[in-house]
Amino acid sequence: xxxxxxxxxxxxxxxxxxxxxxxxxxxxxxxxxxxxxxxxxxxxxxxxxxxxxxxxxxxxxxxxxxxxxxxxxxxxxxxxxxxxxxxxxxxxxxxxxxxxxxxxxxxxxxxxxxxxxxxxxxxxxxxxxxxxxxxxxxxxxxxxxxxxxxxxxxxxxxxxxxxxxxxxxxxxxxxxxxxxxxxxxxxxxxxxxxxxxxxxxxxxxxxxxxxxxxxxxxxxxxxxxxxxxxxxxxxxxxxxxxxxxxxxxxxxxxxxxxxxxxxxxxxxxxxxxxxxxxxxxxxxxxxxxxxxxxxxxxxxxxxxxxxxxxxxxxxxxxxxxxxxxxxxxxxxxxxxxxxxxxxxxxxxxxxxxxxxxxxxxxxxxxxxxxxxxxxxxxxxxxxxxxxxxxxxxxxxxxxxxxxxxxxxxxxxxxxxxxxxxxxxxxxxxxxxxxxxxxxxxxxxxxx
Numbered sequence: 001x002x003x004x005x006x007x008x009x010x011x012x013x014x015x016x017x018x019x020x021x022x023x024x025x026x027x028x029x030x031x032x033x034x035x036x037x038x039x040x041x042x043x044x045x046x047x048x049x050x051x052x053x054x055x056x057x058x059x060x061x062x063x064x065x066x067x068x069x070x071x072x073x074x075x076x077x078x079x080x081x082x083x084x085x086x087x088x089x090x091x092x093x094x095x096x097x098x099x100x101x102x103x104x105x106x107x108x109x110x111x112x113x114x115x116x117x118x119x120x121x122x123x124x125x126x127x128x129x130x131x132x133x134x135x136x137x138x139x140x141x142x143x144x145x146x147x148x149x150x151x152x153x154x155x156x157x158x159x160x161x162x163x164x165x166x167x168x169x170x171x172x173x174x175x176x177x178x179x180x181x182x183x184x185x186x187x188x189x190x191x192x193x194x195x196x197x198x199x200x201x202x203x204x205x206x207x208x209x210x211x212x213x214x215x216x217x218x219x220x221x222x223x224x225x226x227x228x229x230x231x232x233x234x235x236x237x238x239x240x241x242x243x244x245x246x247x248x249x250x251x252x253x254x255x256x257x258x259x260x261x262x263x264x265x266x267x268x269x270x271x272x273x274x275x276x277x278x279x280x281x282x283x284x285x286x287x288x289x290x291x292x293x294x295x296x297x298x299x300x301x302x303x304x305x306x307x308x309x310x311x312x313x314x315x316x317x318x319x320x321x322x323x324x325x326x327x328x329x330x331x332x333x334x335x336x337x338x339x340x341x342x343x344x345x346x347x348x349x350x351x352x353x354x355x356x357x358x359x360x361x362x363x364x365x366x367x368x369x370x371x372x373x374x375x376x377x378x379x380x381x382x383x384x385x386x387x388x389x390x391x392x393x394x395x396x397x398x399x400x401x402x403x404x405x406x407x408x409x410x411x412x413x414x415x416x417x418x419x420x421x422x423x424x425x426x427x428x429x430x431x432x433x434x435x436x437x438x439x440x441x442x443x444x445x446x447x
Contacts, residue, residue, distance in 0.1 A: 021049055021050060022049045022050070022146040022388045023052070023143060023146050024041075024044055024050065024052070024145065024148075024149055024388075025140070025143075025164075025166070026041055026052065026053045026069070026147065027053075027148060027157030028055070028062060028150070028151055029149070030056075030060050030155040031060060031231055031232050031351055032230055032231040033151050035061070035201070035298060036179065040149065040381075041069055042068050043377055043380075044379055044381070045069070045414050051068065051069040051070070052143065053066075053072070054072045054130075055071050055073055055074070056122075057286070058078035059077050063230070070229050074136075074200045075126075076122060076125065077127040087095055088111075089233050090316055092315070093240070093337065095111060096108065096338035097163045097339075100136050103444075120154065120413070123156050127156050127159055127160075128154070131163065140160075140164060141164065145164065146166070146167075146391075147166060147167050147169055147388050148166045150169070150170045151168060151170060157170070158172050167387045167388075167391060167392035168378070169384050169387055174392045175193050175383045176193055176195065177195055177384075177386055178196045178198070179200070179297055179301070180196060180301075181369065183369045184300070184322075184365075185198070185300055186325075191398055193393055195383050196376075197376040197377070198376060199302075199304065199305050199379040200379075201298060201301070201302075202302050205280060205282075205283070205306070215272055216254065216256075217287070219253060219287055222251075222253045222254070222255055222289075223253055223288065223289040224285070224287050224289045225253050225255050225289055225292060225349070225353075226257075226279070226282045226288060226291055226292070227255065227257040227259075227291075227292035228257075228279055228293060228294075229258070229293070230294050230298070232301060234258065234260035234275075235261030236261065238264075239428070240337065241259065242264045243340055244264075244340070244345055245264035245267040245268070246264075247345040248267075248271045249266060249268025249270065249389065250268075251270065251350075251353075253289060254272070255268075256272050256274060256277060257271055257272065257273055258273075258274055259273045279299070279302060280306075283302050283308050288308055289353055290308065290310070290311055290349065290352050291303050291308045291309070291310050292310075292311045292313065292349075293310055293312060294312070294314060294318065294319050295312050295318075295326075296322070297318065300322050300323070300326060304331075304365050304366055305370070307362050307363035308359075309331055309358035309362045310354050310362075312334040313340070314334065314337070315337065316336075330358065330361035331361045331362040332354050333348045334353075335348045356434075437447055
């Protein structure tokens with residue numbers, strides 16, 4: 001028998017273990033979080049699973065039509081887009097510019113809380129509409145999903161999984177897929193159901209489009225610098241953009257800057273403004289010398305993957321914390337964007353470009369990150385499919401979620417210990433008092 005025929009018959013008789021086309025219900029979060037979730041959904045589809053995505057009608061990034069998933073659209077009047085976040089960032093920067101006073105800090109926190117409260121209110125309204133729609137809910141039940149894959153940013157996916165009695169991956173969950181690893185994260189103890197998949201969205205660089213490759217090659221020995229403030233912020237206040245452009249103009253490097261606002265008047269001939277850039281492919285290009293970034297998790301992990309040092313302009317959310325971690329490791333220089341001018345920004349750029357330790361430290365982190373027994377994306381797929389195969393992973397979860405609050409916080413233990421201390425302290429007092437009273441009685445009798 002021909003070898004190829006023998007192989008085909010063998011595969012038909014003995015199917016590969018673990019191959020199972022499951023049904024996955026995805027409840028994502030918009031913006032940059034969807035960029036990560038989209039990688040997982042596409043990989044699940046490539047492995048033979050069926051994916052359904054629940055999306056609000058006014059979503060910014062999550063498309064209704066896709067070759068990778070079926071969508072369920074829930075009508076929603078809230079939401080956010082680039083203009084919304086642009087105005088939000090502008091207000092935060094103005095508050096920071098007012099000074100480092102307690103009142104400025106308090107105003108900053110109140111503004112952030114207000115925006116989160118508004119987004120949470122919109123989500124709650126969407127979930128109420130969804131749960132009250134009997135036809136939609138019955139369709140979700142009839143679909144017989146195996147697992148809910150959701151984002152920990154908001155709790156809608158948790159509520160949906162609880163309502164459908166399905167195992168959950170990502171949040172209050174059977175498995176936590178954490179988007180970092182211990183190259184980026186500081187060591188800490190974790191539970192067995194916490195899986196670190198930092199950098200799962202990263203991949204080797206692909207060739208650039210011809211026009212972009214020509215621009216990069218025109219940089220010669222100086223190389224290029226790329227700048228992007230992520231998916232949520234495409235433009236900065238005009239005065240800050242003018243200062244950044246002026247600093248770029250003084251460099252011999254070529255600059256590729258994702259900027260959707262007005263063209264700065266101080267823009268130099270060495271700077272190319274783009275609406276969108278293949279960030280991963282540019283970071284992996286051998287001529288890339290530095291990455292000007294806001295410190296989002298995706299960008300930081302891609303910079304680690306490709307070994308490119310960072311000039312950080314943290315804006316909101318987890319960005320200051322992310323960049324602080326990279327600064328401690330000697331792989332990033334942080335600039336306070338509220339106090340930024342061309343001289344400060346230029347000095348930071350030149351330090352990262354000409355001080356070898358930044359690139360050496362980042363390349364060391366890259367080697368550590370890449371030296372793993374299993375690719376992060378494959379690890380994520382294994383654990384999602386594990387939950388699907390076993391209808392959950394209750395044996396990996398701590399039982400603390402079943403405990404009442406007073407037991408979880410050891411209030412009952414503390415009360416017992418306090419009672420014991422109270423008894424120990426009062427016992428000698430009671431004995432002394434008893435002896436004193438007895439002595440007094442004897443004295444009165446003798447008198």
